[in-house]
Amino acid sequence: MxxxxxxxxxxxxxxxxxxxxxxxxxxxxxxxxxxxxxxxxxxxxxxxxxxxxxxxxxxxxxxxxxxxxxxxxxxxxxxxxxxxxxxxxxxxxxxxxxxxxxxxxxxxxxxxxxxxxxxxxxxxxxxxxxxxxxxxxxxxxxxxxxxxxxxxxxxxxxxxxxxxxxxxxxxxxxxxxxxxxxxxxxxxxRVIAKLGPDPLVGDVGEGEERFLAAVRRRNVAIGQLLMDQSVVSGIGNVYRAEMLFRAGLDPHTPGKDIPEETVRGLWRDWVVLLRIGVETGQMMTMDGLEGDAWRRAMASRDDRHWVYHRAGLPCRVCGTEIVLEEMQARKLYWCPACQR
Missing domain, CATH: 3.20.190.10 (MutM-like, N-terminal)
Structure with missing residues (x-):
């Protein structure tokens, strides 16, 4: 999607x-x-x-x-x-x-x-x-x-x-x-009123406060909340997996149990990643790539994501096997060592 x-x-x-x-x-x-x-x-x-x-x-x-x-x-x-x-x-x-x-x-x-x-x-x-x-x-x-x-x-x-x-x-x-x-x-x-905040629509600071409130009042796994378009707009399978890895968050952690600064960090990361996606046309989620590594990443999604589509492969950071599971009938990729 x-x-x-x-x-x-x-x-x-x-x-x-x-x-x-x-x-x-x-x-x-x-x-x-x-x-x-x-x-x-x-x-x-x-x-x-x-x-x-x-x-x-x-x-x-x-x-x-x-x-x-x-x-x-x-x-x-x-x-x-x-x-x-x-x-x-x-x-x-x-x-x-x-x-x-x-x-x-x-x-x-x-x-x-x-x-x-x-x-x-x-x-x-x-x-x-x-x-x-x-x-x-x-x-x-x-x-x-x-x-x-x-x-x-x-x-x-x-x-x-x-x-x-x-x-x-x-x-x-x-x-x-x-x-x-x-x-x-x-x-x-009425349709727009039901949607969660979008970093490219309206005030980014107000969007952050709405996202914070929506996440921290829910006893629902953050992996589900990020895909809920009433909580935050625009995030799908790829960005969900990558943002959670970048934040070091277990996808099953209830929103109400996540520290405020971590939730704010998720929103701010979404602001950055969404802008990169709009500017480049690709979901580039790895930072600091240069030279041949950057060119490979731009040419192939398998070289520009941390965990997405990497089930069974070693984590790029710790070497642990990336897990693939279903969460609400959607594929979820994550590293059980880096995300806990």
Whole structure:
């Protein structure tokens, strides 16, 4: 499932390519025909993300709420205007690493797991990219150039497209979301009110206090609380495992038993990691990597995480075998020696 950094990147791309422009809306699949008819011809006025949900505002107070869930995906085609503050870690979008250092063409690093959100050289250019920020998804449909169909405009529909959003120059197709619904402002407000704090939305200090209160009043395992979107927004399996390892916390520790400063440290770590994820397009959770080690980490997720996806392998710190268990039907990776 996409984690918070990916949804923020998609929202920012919508802000760059769609906000301020009239948008055509259709539902090639047919399941969103009524909603598409409401959106069709309206101007998009805002695009924002809170945790794993994205909210697109159109004129006359009409909103589209999208939750990608496990299988949702966006495909962009046409002129993809690249936000200069957001770089793709695979180097195709203007390479920037998590330390803010621009890389030349010769130093580009190509990620092998498709964790990046967009892949496009320059801005604007005609390209076709696949956007589905999950650990299992490949990046480009056509990594070495334009697909033959990109000569057509608008591009032909491929697969089960729930909704197509189209400007004069840019197309965005949505497939397989958990939620894709037109809502009123009051309905959107109620959805957001139920979500936990997001470091990129609102005041970071207020978010920290909300997170602290939500964790320390609960007799629930911290490994469950970090995945509860009403406690904190945007954290999924990868960030959960990595943040707990970085904090040296046993995932089973009840929230109410965790010292205040440790809880505050978790929030502050999430602030840092989320920003890195948005800037690079990857869930980079290891610090202090340089040279070849950094390049390996940017190219492969197996070299940029402490414990995630490392079941049965030795801990990078102490050598203890990394444990894999299920917590609320989701995979949890952790080191029983470092996290106690």
């Amino acid at each position: 996409p984690e918070g950094h990916s949804v923020h990147r998609i929202a920012r791309q919508f802000a760059r390519n769609f906000v301020g422009r009239p948008v055509g809306a259709t539902s090639p699949q047919g399941r969103f025909a009524e909603g598409a008819a409401i959106l069709d011809g309206r101007t998009m006025t805002r695009a924002e993300a809170v945790g794993k949900q994205m909210f697109l505002e159109f004129d006359e107070d009409v909103w589209l709420r999208v939750h990608l869930g496990l299988y949702g995906a966006w495909d962009f085609a046409g002129e993809i205007l690249v936000d200069p503050t957001i770089a793709s870690a695979n180097g195709r979008m203007g390479q920037t690493n998590q330390r803010g250092t621009d890389l030349s063409d010769a130093d580009r690093v190509f990620d092998d797991a498709g964790e990046n959100s967009l892949a496009s050289i320059g801005a604007p250019r005609r390209t076709r990219v696949h956007v589905r920020m999950s650990e299992q998804t490949r990046g480009l449909d056509e990594p070495d150039g334009l697909a033959a169909s990109d000569a057509e405009w608008p591009p032909p529909v491929v697969g089960q497209v729930r909704v197509r959003l189209l400007t004069e120059t840019t197309c965005a197709d949505l497939r397989g979301p958990t939620a894709c619904v037109v809502q009123r402002p009051d309905e959107i407000a």
